[in-house]
Amino acid sequence: MAAPTKTAVKPGRTLIILGLILASLLAWAFWPGLSHTPRLGLDLRGGTQVILSPVSTNGVPVTDDQLKQSVEIIRQRVDGFGVAESEVTTQGSGENATIIVSIPGTTNKAILDSLSTTAKLDFRPVLQEDYGSPQPIPTASPSASGSASPAPSASSTVSVAPKSTATASATASSNGAAVTGGLRPAADTPSPTPSPSASAVTTNVASSAGVSSNNGLPPIQSATNDAALKLAFKNLDCSKTGATKGGAADPAKFLVTCSTDGQLKYLLEPAAVQGTEISNAQAGIAQGGAGWEVNLTFTSAGAQQFADTTSKLSKQQPPQNQFAITLDGLVQSAPRVNEPILGGSAVITGQFSADQAKALANVLKYGSLPVTLVPSSVEQISPTLGQDQLSAGILAGLLGLLLVVIYLVIYYRALGLVAVASLLVAAAITYSLFVILGRQLGFTLSLAGVAGAIVAIGITADSFIVYFERIRDEIREGRSLRAAGDAGWIRARKTILAADFVSLLAAIVLYFMSVGSVRGFAFTLGLTTLVDIFVAFLFTRPLVSLLMRTDWFTSGKPWTGLSPDRLGVKSEVVPVGRQSVVAASAAKES
Amino acid sequence: MSLGSLAHRLYSGEVSYDFVGKRRRWYAISGIFLVLALVGLFGRGLNLGIEFKGGSEFTIPSSTATVQQARDSAKAAGIADPIVTEVGQNKIRIQSPALTPTESEKVTAQLSKDLGVSQGDIGVTLIGPTWGAEITKHALQGLAVFLVLVVIFLSLYFEWRLAVAALVALVHDLLITIGIYALTGFEVTPATVIGILTILGFSLYDTVVVFDKVRENTKGITSGNRMTYSEAANLALNQTLVRSINTSVVALLPVAAILIIGVGLLGAGTLKDLALALFVGTAAGTYSSIFIATPVACQLQERRPEMKALAARVEARRNAGEKAKAAAKKSVDGSADGGELAAVGSDASLAALTSTSAVSTGPRQQPKKNTTRSQRKKQ
Numbered sequence: 016m017a018a019p020t021k022t023a024v025k026p027g028r029t030l031i032i033l034g035l036i037l038a039s040l041l042a043w044a045f046w047p048g049l050s051h052t053p054r055l056g057l058d059l060r061g062g063t064q065v066i067l068s069p070v071s072t073n074g075v076p077v078t079d080d081q082l083k084q085s086v087e088i089i090r091q092r093v094d095g096f097g098v099a100e101s102e103v104t105t106q107g108s109g110e111n112a113t114i115i116v117s118i119p120g121t122t123n124k125a126i127l128d129s130l131s132t133t134a135k136l137d138f139r140p141v142l143q144e145d146y147g148s149p150q151p152i153p154t155a156s157p158s159a160s161g162s163a164s165p166a167p168s169a170s171s172t173v174s175v176a177p178k179s180t181a182t183a184s185a186t187a188s189s190n191g192a193a194v195t196g197g198l199r200p201a202a203d204t205p206s207p208t209p210s211p212s213a214s215a216v217t218t219n220v221a222s223s224a225g226v227s228s229n230n231g232l233p234p235i236q237s238a239t240n241d242a243a244l245k246l247a248f249k250n251l252d253c254s255k256t257g258a259t260k261g262g263a264a265d266p267a268k269f270l271v272t273c274s275t276d277g278q279l280k281y282l283l284e285p286a287a288v289q290g291t292e293i294s295n296a297q298a299g300i301a302q303g304g305a306g307w308e309v310n311l312t313f314t315s316a317g318a319q320q321f322a323d324t325t326s327k328l329s330k331q332q333p334p335q336n337q338f339a340i341t342l343d344g345l346v347q348s349a350p351r352v353n354e355p356i357l358g359g360s361a362v363i364t365g366q367f368s369a370d371q372a373k374a375l376a377n378v379l380k381y382g383s384l385p386v387t388l389v390p391s392s393v394e395q396i397s398p399t400l401g402q403d404q405l406s407a408g409i410l411a412g413l414l415g416l417l418l419v420v421i422y423l424v425i426y427y428r429a430l431g432l433v434a435v436a437s438l439l440v441a442a443a444i445t446y447s448l449f450v451i452l453g454r455q456l457g458f459t460l461s462l463a464g465v466a467g468a469i470v471a472i473g474i475t476a477d478s479f480i481v482y483f484e485r486i487r488d489e490i491r492e493g494r495s496l497r498a499a500g501d502a503g504w505i506r507a508r509k510t511i512l513a514a515d516f517v518s519l520l521a522a523i524v525l526y527f528m529s530v531g532s533v534r535g536f537a538f539t540l541g542l543t544t545l546v547d548i549f550v551a552f553l554f555t556r557p558l559v560s561l562l563m564r565t566d567w568f569t570s571g572k573p574w575t576g577l578s579p580d581r582l583g584v585k586s587e588v589v590p591v592g593r594q595s596v597v598a599a600s601a602a603k604e605s
Numbered sequence: 606m607s608l609g610s611l612a613h614r615l616y617s618g619e620v621s622y623d624f625v626g627k628r629r630r631w632y633a634i635s636g637i638f639l640v641l642a643l644v645g646l647f648g649r650g651l652n653l654g655i656e657f658k659g660g661s662e663f664t665i666p667s668s669t670a671t672v673q674q675a676r677d678s679a680k681a682a683g684i685a686d687p688i689v690t691e692v693g694q695n696k697i698r699i700q701s702p703a704l705t706p707t708e709s710e711k712v713t714a715q716l717s718k719d720l721g722v723s724q725g726d727i728g729v730t731l732i733g734p735t736w737g738a739e740i741t742k743h744a745l746q747g748l749a750v751f752l753v754l755v756v757i758f759l760s761l762y763f764e765w766r767l768a769v770a771a772l773v774a775l776v777h778d779l780l781i782t783i784g785i786y787a788l789t790g791f792e793v794t795p796a797t798v799i800g801i802l803t804i805l806g807f808s809l810y811d812t813v814v815v816f817d818k819v820r821e822n823t824k825g826i827t828s829g830n831r832m833t834y835s836e837a838a839n840l841a842l843n844q845t846l847v848r849s850i851n852t853s854v855v856a857l858l859p860v861a862a863i864l865i866i867g868v869g870l871l872g873a874g875t876l877k878d879l880a881l882a883l884f885v886g887t888a889a890g891t892y893s894s895i896f897i898a899t900p901v902a903c904q905l906q907e908r909r910p911e912m913k914a915l916a917a918r919v920e921a922r923r924n925a926g927e928k929a930k931a932a933a934k935k936s937v938d939g940s941a942d943g944g945e946l947a948a949v950g951s952d953a954s955l956a957a958l959t960s961t962s963a964v965s966t967g968p969r970q971q972p973k974k975n976t977t978r979s980q981r982k983k984q
Contacts, residue, residue: 058875066736068733068735068736068739111739113739127706128706128707389733389735390706390731390733391732391733391735391736391739392656392730392731392732392733392736393706393709393729393730393731393732394728394729394730394731395727395728395729395730396728397666397725397726397727397728398725398726399666399726400664400666400726400728403666403870404874404875404876406870407866407867407870407876408866408876410866410870411859411862411863411865411866411867411876412859412862414862414865414866415858415859415860415861415862415863416859418858418859418861418862419855419858419859422854422855422858423855426851462874462875462876463796463799463875463879466796466799466863466875466876466879466880467803469859469860469862469863470803470856470859470860470863470883472859473855473856473857473858473859473860474806474807474810474856476852476855476856477810477852477855477856480848480851480852480855481814481848481852484845484847484848484851487612488616488844491613491616491617506821509817510813510814510817513762513813513817514809514810514813514814516758517755517758517806517809517810517813518806518809518810520751520754520755520758520806521751521802521803521805521806521809522806524747524750524751524754525747525751525799525802527747528743528744528746528747528750529743529744529747529802533743533744533795533798533799533802536799536803536879540803540806
């Protein structure tokens with residue numbers, strides 16, 4: 016029991032350290048020009064939350080890769096709608112996984128509908144290709160090499176492929192989408208692309224009888240390649256909001272659509288090979304070791320279809336020698352075909368990075384998912400209801416805090432004030448963390464999270480009570496005030512840590528095992544438990560230690576909350592003559 | 606008498622409530638509650654919210670619309686048998702079997718037209734029929750993992766007997782909370798599940814605080830003969846009684862605040878469901894850590910051979926004390942009394958050894974706390 020003197024050495028220094036930590040947290044949270052409030056969940060500001068569960072349609076369990084691909088498709092669709100701060104997140108893995116889509120603001124039914132349609136992967140011969148949006152100033156003029164024009168790259172810059180380059184001239188976008196590459200075996204020709212059409216200015220989309228689309232946005236389809244469809248292609252502006260959200264496309268119809276990043280637009284034939292005919296796709300290092308490529312294998316039926324189509328396409332002029340890989344009605348990649356590919360396996364080459372090649376391989380492999388996403392839960396909360404819930408949460412928090420403060424001050428007097436100060440420090444730290452985590456890691460505070468924080472008031476205060484009661488115990492043992500403060504801490508510390516550990520354990524298990532709103536609650540509970548330990552060790556303990564040294568506390572006045580008199584310790588020695596009957600009866604019965 | 610001085614008298618053992626010794630009484634009380642809970646659970650069953658059954662729910666904020674208007678409107682929109690209730694201030698809730706997004710769009714349009722509420726203000730929740738099973742599965746898995754981890758932790762931190770006792774108390778709290786939900790017919794929503802899972806942490810917090818003191822009081826107890834395990838544990842309970850009450854009150858105050866605001870302002874929803882489960886569970890948790898956890902722990906401990914031996918020694922010492930007194934009295938009276946002492950058997954020598962000190966402390970069976978503690982610390 017030599018520890019007490021050791022731990023009580025420099026309470027002042029500990030408080031200064033805490034002060035610095037608190038000050039920097041507050042400065043970080045309230046840095047000018049940044050948001051000073053936590054990111055609120057949809058239930059507090061209104062919006063729609065959809066929880067999707069993957070369901071296998073062919074009886075084979077859903078794999079993580081399939082899930083990842085599904086999430087990519089969903090993300091593409093949601094992002095395509097252009098609603099700020101929409102989020103797509105996953106929890107769990109395989110069959111147990113859930114995909115959570117959060118869309119703030121008032122509900123958009125089109126988004127909801129788009130979530131439950133199943134994505135399809137098709138190979139479609141290209142009829143026309145163009146820049147996705149009107150090019151005010153063509154950034155690249157046709158190169159000296161005759162008919163070939165620069166390849167509009169998937170990234171925002173237009174790169175000119177040198178004619179001498181041995182590999183395909185396409186450049187890939189950074190996210191692996193809309194990759195134009197070459198299907199090997201390939202002779203080295205420059206990437207065929209039409210010259211930019213500066214005339215495509217009008218945004219009105221033709222809506223003749225045969226053309227179907229959703230508000231003039233891709234995928235635009237028609238049974239025949241008629242004038243209306245061509246007009247739709249001409250007028251299509253892939254930079255428009257919603258143009259790259261994708262959607263179900265009928266493989267039997269012609270298709271006008273954009274690349275996933277909106278840089279290019281295409282007029283495509285009906286599907287020549289459907290994605291279900293792909294038996295495997297893998298990213299690998301290209302022969303010769305220069306860059307990455309994607310190896311593709313077809314089923315026997317697919318191999319035949321692919322052989323027929325590549326035979327036809329290889330004879331065509333650019334851009335009609337291209338094969339567009341469309342996923343969910345959007346062009347992922349449009350490699351050109353240089354010669355018939357008969358063996359049922361093909362290689363897509365291009366200047367791929369490893370990630371791009373893997374992304375494309377995933378698209379090919381899992382694009383035709385044997386997985387449907389079933390909306391398990393759709394929750395639409397109006398902004399007014401969200402506001403109501405937020406005010407109710409704040410009000411409940413303040414009321415809860417007030418009640419706890421009153422109780423603590425009445426029961427513990429001056430020590431109660433220490434507890435109240437500790438609670439306020441904990442509240443400041445927690446709030447700062449909410450703001451910082453919201454900003455840095457996208458943590459959103461939901462109503463359940465607010466409830467978790469309110470509940471945490473009680474748990475945090477419990478730690479102080481355990482400590483204070485321990486101090487009182489030590490005083491009852493006859494220790495001096497200062498010694499009691501130290502010895503009480505040694506004992507309380509262990510209890511607080513053990514009890515908080517159990518709370519933390521509950522929070523961690525809840526977080527990892529649960530779905531939806533339970534997670535938000537578990538996170539807040541875990542966070543506040545850590546804050547509780549932090550405050551108890553770095554604030555409450557040193558503060559009590561300092562106070563115990565003051566004359567006022569050692570005077571044992573009633574308002575200290577520690578006067579021996581109030582604790583019932585009448586004098587240093589408890590009267591001996593009193594009978595203790597109860598212990599005797601306990602002994603008899605047990 | 607102030608609470609402070611009561612606390613002191615509880616601490617010193619001057620005032621002591623016999624929690625451990627009267628365990629049959631507490632077990633009986635809990636037994637009745639548990640039977641009621643089980644009857645409720647299996648008889649009435651839980652009133653599951655649409656999140657578990659699957660279904661649709663529309664929340665219409667309106668101060669003018671009546672329940673009847675809402676019902677008519679919902680029927681006009683094609684819901685055969687809508688359940689319409691008024692919740693909180695100026696809100697109407699319509700529940701129906703599961704609808705597709707398209708159908709729900711039709712309903713909100715109809716409601717918006719008939720009740721004069723903007724379509725965007727109507728809250729909609731659509732839950733698929735399998736979702737509830739999913740949540741339940743996750744919750745049960747989480748519960749199982751947590752219980753296993755907690756038993757491991759408590760076994761390491763205390764010992765397995767205390768861990769088992771804590772677990773018994775925890776299951777007791779959970780069953781009672783769920784039973785109360787079944788009996789009262791309160792709606793069970795995911796928020797309720799959160800609340801019930803949180804009780805886990807709460808209930809154990811209290812138990813850990815009590816057990817910490819029990820462990821402190823029973824440390825090295827087998828080397829003495831003053832107190833049985835149960836008595837030491839009972840003293841610990843009394844000593845931490847005020848603490849248990851305080852921590853529970855302070856934990857319940859914010860929960861009560863959520864409950865008041867949740868019911869008063871919002872009527873129904875996450876806050877109310879959560880707080881209700883927490884309130885019931887925390888109250889049960891406080892009860893169980895005093896009346897269930899420690900008595901069960903004592904029962905388990907008293908079965909250990911060393912604790913049995915300790916109890917026998919304590920018994921012998923006390924008997925010897927009594928007899929020594931009696932003998933002293935009788936010997937003054939002049940009557941011989943050797944046979945009775947022999948009857949104590951193998952503990953006779955021990956009894957004889959301790960009898961002097963027993964006599965010296967006089968009629969008080971339990972020595973003054975201060976001396977016990979200081980003596981123990983020296984050991």
